[in-house]
Amino acid sequence: MRKTHYITFRNFFHKPSPKLSTKPHPFTAYSFVPFSPVAMLDPTILTIGGIVLGIALIERMLERWGVIDLADQFEKVMRFILPVTFYGALFYFFATFMF
Known part of the structure; x- marks a missing residue:
């Protein structure tokens, strides 16, 4: 039969447990999405x-x-060019961005 170990609420939050059930494993973390604002x-x-x-x-x-x-002629042309340029540049940015 196992012995029950009681711990108070205060000791539970402020002191570490007397027994560790598992050993902590050191591991190396890698970032797969290196993002830098300089990439923009x-x-x-x-x-x-x-140009726009x-x-x-x-x-x-x-x-x-x-x-x-x-x-007015410039405005008519820009009404088409601005959205096409924006979405094209957005597509280009994500297509050439190294993930």
């Missing part, structure tokens, strides 16, 4: 973003100068 500074993505930003700034300057017809 990919030259291709920065170039595409700079430049076109948007040109459109705003044309509006200020009063060339509304040309600004």
